[in-house]
Amino acid sequence: MGTLISIRDLRKSYGTFAVLHGIDLDIAEGEVVCVIGPSGSGKSTLIRCINHLEGFSAESAITVDGIKVQPGAALARVRAEVGMVFQSFNLFPHMTVLRNVMLAPIRVRNAAPAEAEAKARDLLARVGIAEQAEKYPGQLSGGQQQRVAIARALAMEPKVLLFDEPTSALDPEMVGEVLDVMKKLAGTGVTMVVVTHEMGFARQVADRVIFMDGGRIVESGTPADIFDTPRHERTRSFLRAVL
Numbered sequence: 277m278g279t280l281i282s283i284r285d286l287r288k289s290y291g292t293f294a295v296l297h298g299i300d301l302d303i304a305e306g307e308v309v310c311v312i313g314p315s316g317s318g319k320s321t322l323i324r325c326i327n328h329l330e331g332f333s334a335e336s337a338i339t340v341d342g343i344k345v346q347p348g349a350a351l352a353r354v355r356a357e358v359g360m361v362f363q364s365f366n367l368f369p370h371m372t373v374l375r376n377v378m379l380a381p382i383r384v385r386n387a388a389p390a391e392a393e394a395k396a397r398d399l400l401a402r403v404g405i406a407e408q409a410e411k412y413p414g415q416l417s418g419g420q421q422q423r424v425a426i427a428r429a430l431a432m433e434p435k436v437l438l439f440d441e442p443t444s445a446l447d448p449e450m451v452g453e454v455l456d457v458m459k460k461l462a463g464t465g466v467t468m469v470v471v472t473h474e475m476g477f478a479r480q481v482a483d484r485v486i487f488m489d490g491g492r493i494v495e496s497g498t499p500a501d502i503f504d505t506p507r508h509e510r511t512r513s514f515l516r517a518v519l
C-alpha cells in the first residue's frame with residue numbers, strides 16, 4: 277500500500293509558543309493510526325494541520341494523496357479527501373439528520389439530490405440510525421449525533437478520516453456504540469487517524485499507536501509494542517496513569 281499522508285518536519289507555534297517541534301510521520305493507505313498522549317501534547321494540533329485547519333511553519337511539508345497542503349486552490353481538494361469528526365459533533369442544528377449528511381455532497385461535489393439522499397440513507401443505516409433520518413440533531417442522544425457526524429464525513433467518500441477524541445464528550449453509556457461504528461469502519465479498509473483516550477480501542481483496532489508528549493512523537497509502534505513493552509519512561513508513566 278502506498279503512502280497517503282506524508283508529514284515532514286511539522287512545526288507549529290501559537291505566537292512565540294512552539295506547540296509542535298518537528299513531527300515526521302507517514303500514514304499508509306488503509307492504515308489505522310491511534311494517537312495517544314497527555315492533554316496539551318499537540319495531538320489535536322497535529323491532526324488539524326493535516327487539512328490545514330491550522331496553518332504551520334513554512335519549512336514544514338504535508339502532502340495528502342500527493343497534494344501539497346497549503347493555502348490556495350488545492351486546499352479544497354485536500355479537504356474533500358479528508359473527513360473530520362470532532363469531539364463536539366458540529367452538526368447543523370437547524371437541518372434534519374438526513375440533510376446534514378446530504379449537504380456536502382450536493383454543495384461540494386454537485387451530487388444530484390436524489391442520489392445524495394439515497395446515499396445518505398444508506399450511510400445512516402451503516403451507522404445504525406436509519407430510523408432517525410427525519411429528526412433534528414437536538415432530538416438525538418450524543419452517541420447518535422456522533423454517528424450522524426461519522427456518516428456525514430463518510431458521505432464525501434474521503435480517502436482518510438481524522439477523529440479528534442470522538443467519544444470524549446459522550447456519556448459513558450454511549451461510548452461503546454460510537455467505538456463499535458469506528459471498529460466496523462476500520463475493518464472496511466478506510467484510512468483512519470484517531471486521537472483517543474480509549475486505550476482498549478487503540479489496542480484492539482490500531483495498526484500503529486503513536487505516543488506524543490510535549491509536541492513530539494516520543495515513540496510509535498504496534499499496540500503490543502506501546503502497551504506491553506513501551507521503551508520510554510514517559511510512555512510508561514502516561515500508561516500507568518490512564519490504564
Ligand code: ADP
Nearest residue numbers: 290293295313314315316317318319320321322
Ligand atoms: P492536545 O490535543 O494534545 O490536548 P493541543 O494540540 O490542543 O493538545 O494543544 C497543544 C498546545 O497548544 C497546548 O499547550 C495548548 O494550550 C496550545 N494551544 C492549542 N490551541 C491554541 C491556540 N489556538 N492558541 C494558543 N495556544 C493553543
Ligand code: MG
Nearest residue numbers: 319320321441
Ligand atoms: Mg486535543
